[in-house]
Amino acid sequence: MRTGIFMAAVLASMLLVSAAHAASDPDSAKLSKSTSDHTKFKALQQEFNSGPEVTKACLSCHTEASKQLHKTEHWKWEYRSPEGQLLGKKNVINNFCTSIRTNEAACNICHIGYGWKDDTFDFTSEVNVDCLVCHDTTGNYKKPAGLAGNVVTKAMEFPPGSGNIIKPIDLKKIAQAVGKTSRDTCGACHFYGGGGDGVKHGDMDSSLASPDQALDVHMDALGLNFACATCHMTEGHQVPGSRYAPTAQDKGDAHVRGKEYTSNPTTCQACHGQAPHKKIAKLNDHTDKVACQACHIPKFARGGVATKMSWDWSTGGKMGPDGKPLIKKDAKGHVIYTAAKGDFILGENVVPDYQWFNGKVGYTLFSDKVEKSDQPTRINHFEGSAGDGKSLIWPVKIMRGKQAFDPVNKRLAVVHTAGNDDTGYWTNFNWEKAVAVGMASIGAPFSGKVDFVTTESTWPITHMVAPAKDALRCHDCHASNGRLEKVPGIYIPGRASDHAGWLDTAGWALAALTLLGVLGHGLGRVIVSKRNK
């Protein structure tokens, strides 16, 4: 009897324990990792009428945040390269929308600040830092174009007189729900670089907001579900992995806890190390020459969003039969011509170009002379070679363009495109006026003449990493006219252009002559034996 009670007690306690255990699991899954519930903060329990008001509230607890952000490229849009070029969005020209200068009110909705509409913007202002654009978790935070990055808290008509009403957003709700950055917050700008979804990069577009495994093996929403910051491991708001300071070759081992690293944590090697191929070890023999991305991103723009491959500004300004600015679309409904921007060529599932890249990128800036010639002006170019010991073969997107320049002063043009004024090209279609305003903004001379020059820019392909089974196969490169056909300075078994022509000629000649010799000899024997019979 006693043992019976004892056994029952043991059984009951076991059940209780396991029940308690079982209960703790779903709880821990739900448990917020943050120690703060932002809805409970007094500072956030108020109506906000502007972005800076929210930032002020944020700074009441996060006292150092703006000071940190002031030191970032996300804030400064300026970067001095090791080679001494002054880069960053504020200073470079590209062959998409070309330049932010005189277009700040439109372009700078992607600045992490409020109110950068011209040169008078105060880069030392702490309240002008926009916390919400990165830390919003509601998806409701919007920075409409034309308002210099400011947000709308009361319904307003914009542009004035257009009849277009911008709906207000509820800053209080958004502020109370702040959290970590996500693919959505980063993507709000980075997916739309170049002025639209997928336009600029080719390996970043809105399809990465919730990608499947085939599109991105790491960000796979139902799998590893990486956020951008999982690789771009940010400390003190400094986001590593900028393309202005790329790591073309990482010879370090996988980062482990407890060790200090000064190297870029964003590289493949920072997690995967130097010998990531366990099943087919021979593949590890490629990592000294070939960037991981070259094989593991077989194509870019794979998510169903087209990227711009070419942009010809010179054909802009055409009006349709209705007298309105012309717009042309292709069979898929993609815009391939607008009067405001000229002709585009779009691409999906694009096979990248491949180049040696050592991490150095040279830029053609406003101050550089450009010549109109058969060779395109390289807006930027990747440096590197087979022999410099620092280069790997990288996949890149080559963006081709034709854009305005001053044929007398031989300078790339700064074009005032956006803006509801008398000189903005997108509304008035007058190049001379638009360039005059643009050039004046940087204090550059302008001859009054506008011509067009062909340009090329190079973009690293490093996102949209496919699952291993979709990586390139040997024959994609180990062949003539394969993917690496044009990559010089390296012997690729199977690529005919690497062969010593004399050896193949001599070798086959030797074999053929031997064959001819023995056939002749044999023939002689046959003839002789027949004659003898």
Place this chain on the structure above:
Amino acid sequence: MARIYIFKRFERFWHWAQAALIIFMLLTGFEIHGTYALFGWEKAANLHTTAAWTLIGLWLFAIFWHFTTGEWKQYIPTTRNIIAVMKYYSVGIFTDAPHPFRATQLSKHNPLQRLAYLVVKLFINPLIWVSGLLYLYYNDLTASKIAGVAGLKLGSIALVHTAAAFMMLAFLIGHLYLSTTGHTPLAHIKAMISGWEDQDEPARELTGNGAGAPAARAS
């Protein structure tokens, strides 16, 4: 007609296994080189590597066998009667003249064969073997600090390896043809399969012999 046991069991196995591997490696090797597509590059490269290791294994056994049995002496070159043999293949073979050489157990190869096989063993094989291993371990090579090899270019290694492959191909063509030059077209091939060679006359003193096998003459 006399029958004489020339090729021992291991020797025959070694010969035919090597023949198959070499032909297979020429086939896969020239695909890797980019001459044609047959298996697909990846498969060709894998098969070529597997066959290479198999052949290296076989060679190690063969080298061991050659030295422990003394068979290596079969390849000691001699100029004795070499002119006679050359004359036979260029003239005598067409006039039904007797072969100036008779194989014996201790002197299997005529002076031309000795020379040809010696070139294969001491020149072409090592060239393929060494360049092939350098090819296979190119990465470790360049990563190493060993003077002389660390700076080797893959292109140079591939060049030597390919050149050696062409030599092997030429040898193979010649060898295949010469295998038909016995007293019947299949006589040599049959001997290489069974080990027994038919000889219509017993070995004669005047036919000469290799310097390495005087004992055979006495017996």
